[in-house]
Amino acid sequence: MENDTVDELDAIGLNDIYTALAKAEDQLEPIEEETEPEEEGSFGFYHTDLYDSQRRVGAFPEEEKEEQEQQHEAAQELTSSGAEQIQTDIQNDVDELAKLYGLSDDDKDSVVDPVIAVQPYKYTITQHNVPSTEEPLPLTKQNKESEIYPEDKHLGLQDESLKIEHTKTTRQPDGKGIQPQDKEEGLEVEHSPGDVDEFLQQHTQPPQSGGDLVEMENPTECTNQENNVQGSHSEEKQNSPADVSKETEEPPDIFCLQCKIPIRAFDKLFGLHKDHSVKEISVAVENIKEDVHKNMCKLEEQIAQMENFAGHLEEIFITIEENFGRQEQNVEMHYTEVMDTIASKHEEKLQVLADEKKMKLESLFEQLVECGKSLDTSKELMETIQTLFKENNKVEFVKLICFQCGLIKLILNICRLHEYFNTDINLNISTNAEFENNNLDFSDVENLLDSINTLPVPSAPVINPQAPNSATAVSLRVCWSLYSEDTVEHYHLFYKPVSDVAQGEDRQEFMIRSKETYCTVTNLMPNTQYEFWVIAINASGESPASENAVYVTAPSPPIIKTKECLSCEDAAFICWESGNINPVESYTVEIQNAKNEKEDNSFSECIVGIPICESLILLKPNGMYHISVKAVNVGGPSESSKPVSINTTGTYFYLNEETSHPLLSISDNGSTISCEEEESLEDLPYHCNNFSRCIAVLGNLIPFKGRHYWEVEVDENTEYRVGVAYEDTNRSGMLGANNSSWCLRHICTRTRHRYEFLHCGVAPDIRITIPPTRIGILLDYDYDSLSFFNMNINQHLYTFQCQFQHLVHPCFALEKRGKLKIRNGIPVPHSPTVP
Amino acid sequence: MALKQISSNKCFEGYQKVFEHDSSELKCKIRFGIYLPPKAETSKCPVVYWLSGLTCTEQNFITKAAFHQAAAEHGLIVVAPDTSPRGCNIDGEEDSWDFGTGAGFYVNATEDPWKTNYRMYSYVVEELPQLINGNFPTDPDRISIFGHSMGGHGALICALKNPGKYKTVSAFAPICNPIQCPWGQKAFSGYLGSDATKWEAYDATYLVKTYSGSQLDILIDQGKDDQFLSAGQLLPDNFIAACTERKIPVVFRLQEGYDHSYFFITTFINDHIKHHAKYLNA
Secondary structure, eight states, rough: OOHHHHHHHHHIIIIIHHHHHHHHHHHHHHHHHHHHHHHHHHHHHHHHHHHHHHHHHHHHHHHHHHHHHHHHOOOOTTOOHHHHHHHHHHHHHHHHHHHHSSSSSOOHHHHHHHHHHHHHHHHHHHHHHHTTOOOOHHHHHHHHHHHHOOOHHHHHHHHHHHHHHHHHHHHHHSSOHHHHHHHHHHEEEEEEOHHHHHHHHHHHHHTSSHHHHTTTTHHHHHHHHHHHHHHGGGGGGSSSSHHHHHHHHSOOOOETTTTTTTHHHHHHHHTTTTTSSSEEEEHHHHHHHHHHHHHHHOOOOHHHHHHHHHHHHHHHHHHHHHHHHHHHHEEEHHHHHHHHHHHHHHHHHHHHHHHHHHHHHHHHHHHHHHHHHHHHHHHHHHHHHHHHHHHHSSSSOHHHHHHHHHHHHHHHHHHHHHHHHHHOOOOOOOSSSOOOOOOOOOOHHHHHHHHSOOOOOOOEEEEOOOOTTBBBBSSSEEEEEEOOOOOSSSSEEEEEESSSSSTTTOOOOOEEEEEEEEEEEEETTOOOOOEEEEEEEETTTTOOOOEEEEOOOOOOOOOEEEGGGGGGGGEEEEEEEEOOOOOOOOEEEEEEEEEEEEOOOSSSSEEEEOSSSSSEEETTOEEEEEEEEEEEETTTTTOOOOOOEEEEEBBBBBGGGGGGOTTTEEEHHHHHHEEOOOOOOOSSSSOSSSOSEEEEEEOOOOOSSSSSEEEEEOOTTOOOEEEEEEEEETEEEEETTTTTHHHHHHEEOOOOEEEEEEEBOOOOEEEEEOOSSSSEEEEETTTTTTEEETTTEEEEEEEEEEOSSOOEEEEEEESSSEEEEEOOOOOOOOOOOOO | OEEEEEEEEEETTEEEEEEEETTTTTEEEEEEEEEEEEETSSSSSEEEEEEOOOOOOOOHHHHHSSSSSHHHHOOOEEEEOOSSSOOOOTTTTBBBBTTBBOOTTTOBBOOOTTTOOOHHHHHHHHIHHHHHHHHHOOOEEEEEEEEEEEEHHHHHHHHHHSSSTTTTOOOESSSOOGGGGGHHHHHHHHHHHOOOHHGGEEEEHHHHHTTTTSSSOOOEEEEOOHHHTTTTSHHHHHHHHHHHTTTTTTTEEETTOEEEOOOHHHHHHHHHHHHHHHHOOO
């Protein structure tokens, strides 16, 4: 039965797939629900953006759709989640459009709708899959969707799918009908995938919903098949009934990869799928399941991505809020400033005008008064002259006196008149009625206005004090900070070395440009103080300089005086040169156990805070150590010095050549002393520290009160003194002749060798039958003893019991010509330890 | 060879004991002292044989020398035999203090009537070690020997006549050249007969001249105020000269102010115990 096959296909393969998908959706839904509130929130926050997009959408709705279509075509493997997402977006857009056209009232609806809008699609899918779905449901969906998607084309698609529904529902009850047959025939129609795509493209236009479904792989594939059925409906009648009867005999057992449908093996051999590649149906189902799973994973990824994106958007939103607040404040400030300035200008101008008016009026008044005065005078003179004139006319040259008087008066008046005429009567108006043309100067206001649009000049940055370990010998990392409201394009970091010279004019300043709030300054001098200051710069100008901060470069590594390093079984004494001109704070000694080197390269031990250039380090016997030193100052530690290797097998000392008698020569890297001549000792150049009588030299033993052993190799007939002495032993005395030295003296007499164990000039009477040529000397502070051995035969010769007041050093002397070989670094032999 | 314990005293966590036994070499009962250090309770210890001087019994050393502490510290068994057979009823046995009883001189006598009993050399070198090794926790390979005066002579000849047997040897004021001194001449002529060439076999200075074999490190202490030194009984210079010539290592210490007594021995016994321990515990 053809219908059965189709049903079984649904039952076996697709139903499984869909249940899986449904499960996946169930799993996804909580995630979506979780994200929804957030999205709502973000939509709430970003309402401005939405308005923007709405405007944009309103302006170019078509363009965007086309764009999206192109994207679809380009990305064939677009995942279903992506499809849903796009769908949601589209629906948002559509909602917004609807809002624009007054189709939707409430803002909230537009927020909620996308969530709902997704749902119908799911239902649609279910409709396709579950044939028992009743008609009314899709219709309601359709109605809803038609609300959301006002486009006709989409409705058309809905119709198409509905048609499929119809075929299915009709087919379901009968099992065997003409329509099912038709459907089966539809399946057999040779539709290449390309055809399907073409077909879909014709029908899936408006909301890309169909296209999205195509990308949703399995479920949509099924839909496609069904669409194919629909599309090939017209061709059904071309098939013969015989084919149908054959196909009903057995269920499909293989899957045609090209047609994406389950077929029977028979078809593979003889049917339409003859040349197609096929797979066993179970394998095919597995593959499909796998694909579904992959897509689900992709979906989840995308959800996560979108969540992240939403979070990011939220952050940006907050930032914009902050920036807005800041800008608002800024504008407000500037506005106030400008208004203040204009008001003060206004005041100023009025004042100036009033002042000028007052001045002008005053001056005019004064002139008026002057004028009146002149007028009075003129009148008076006129009167006087008239009087005189009358008198002259009326009195007929009468009395002489009178005449005389009158004459005098006349003369006087004439003089006055002359005088009056001579004075210039200023008839110019002293002041202009016009006010001076005072152009209002608004240049500073303009500047202010200009500065509203530009950035404020940053304030002085704050330079940080030197951070620990921020320095190397030649570089410093300088950090500073800016005030948060400042906008800075870059900084100029200035520096100069701090010198002891009083405010030296020669100190060169350097400048470095930095975009960051830190800068690593290189090419500096080690262990040197530098003064740093920084200015911030933006388009509006430069900030004032920060305060000065003094940084110090790390020191140069010290140099270990390898030849002066001492050691014994339990300790090493290391000394070094600073390597720096300026003093450093302290030194750090790093001890690495050479035997552990391969396992672990880190230092096994560190001694820090050593203030001087030497250190006594306790070690373990029979080890090999690499010891290096670092100099430390505020800036941090220097590089490690070149390491010195210390072997704690036996004692190592070196000869102190400063104490050496002039006739004694030291050779073989300090291990052999020899005396070649016995001439008069008088004319030799002695220094205060030289042995002057005994041809001797002191060794420099590690200042550690443990056990020290060394050997002396000597010719049988050489006369010598070997032993120990205090460092300050009498340089003009003989070794063993005083209480500051202990020694074995060898004297060759004519008949025999004499060996004296001398201290304070006395020696016990001891005879030794075999002259030692390899003398072992064991200094043991623990037992306050000094022992001598004939190491050729491990013979104990003598042991001094001595209360050493302080540290002693090895001493060696030759009585006549000869040489001594000193052997260092020998482990204490077992046998001499007992006596 | 049954041992009869005569006494046992705890001393420095060990025991100082005295045993008596019938000697096959000496054909008489003879006693020896033995100090067992605490270490001997758990492990085998080296043995140091001490040979006493003229007139002494086993008692002198164990009561006077104060060696116990050092021996206990170094884990040494110290065996101190008597100096001659006793109670053998030989004519003239008790006549003089420097011949006969208490003056065995550590030789095997060849002359009558001494030759039966006076076989102190064999007793010390063979019988006694066998007895000790058979009855006490010893390490037979690690033995050494020392002594005082006549015992110093005995120690030197035992070591020189048996190269390798004794790890080391030391002596306090030994009779170094008995052939040349009155004591030696008297004893040797009595025990060995008048043929002086036979004496050379028991003379340390002679033995050194022909010594070859494993290295010996000989330590000799000598009191400078020893009356027998000045009397020409000890003659260490001859021995030292021979050793120097033969390149036998000797440290000879002439100790200022000391005489021939056990006070002298007590003073330096620790140096000697250490000297032996150095070779026995090496």
